Amino acid sequence: MLVPIPIVCFIGALVTDIAYVSTAEMMYADFSAWFLLVGIVFGVLAAIAGLIDFLGNRLIRRQSPAWPHLIGNLAVLVIAFFNNMIHTRDAWTSVMPTGLILSIVTVLILPVTGWLGWEMVYRHGVGVAR
Numbered sequence: 725m726l727v728p729i730p731i732v733c734f735i736g737a738l739v740t741d742i743a744y745v746s747t748a749e750m751m752y753a754d755f756s757a758w759f760l761l762v763g764i765v766f767g768v769l770a771a772i773a774g775l776i777d778f779l780g781n782r783l784i785r786r787q788s789p790a791w792p793h794l795i796g797n798l799a800v801l802v803i804a805f806f807n808n809m810i811h812t813r814d815a816w817t818s819v820m821p822t823g824l825i826l827s828i829v830t831v832l833i834l835p836v837t838g839w840l841g842w843e844m845v846y847r848h849g850v851g852v853a854r
Contacts, residue, residue: 726770727841731834733763734804738827741819750815756823757811760804767801777851787848789840796837803830 737759744752774797777784784790807826811818844850 726766726773730763730767730770730800730804731838733759733766734800734827734830734834737763737804737807738824738831741824741827744815744819745824748816753811753815753819756819756827757808760808760811764801764804764808767797767804771797771801784844784850787844787850789843789848790850793837793840793844796833796840800830800833800837803833 737756740752740755740759743749744756774794778790778794779785803826807823807830810823810826845852
């Protein structure tokens, strides 16, 4: 239940970064910073829950999508963290170009890790009571 919150927040950060680039309205840069912060907080909570499953069951670690899923989601959190640090600067330099690029990279990784997570649940039965 924690996973959708960071996904929506990171996509929201990209959308508000694009809105800032289009309008130069400082409000959008502020929205991006808040989206990133909330996404990181809930992403860390989701990562803790996932890590407990990952470390607690060797059968999960043996699934082929488990390691790329873990590494991809860790990469998303690290990139989002640095993106949030960049978004603490002055509005224009917080978004252009580095903030926008990091937001794009973050959102591009999410479908890959989402697919891997889907594959673990629906193909390999991870977290499914039988």
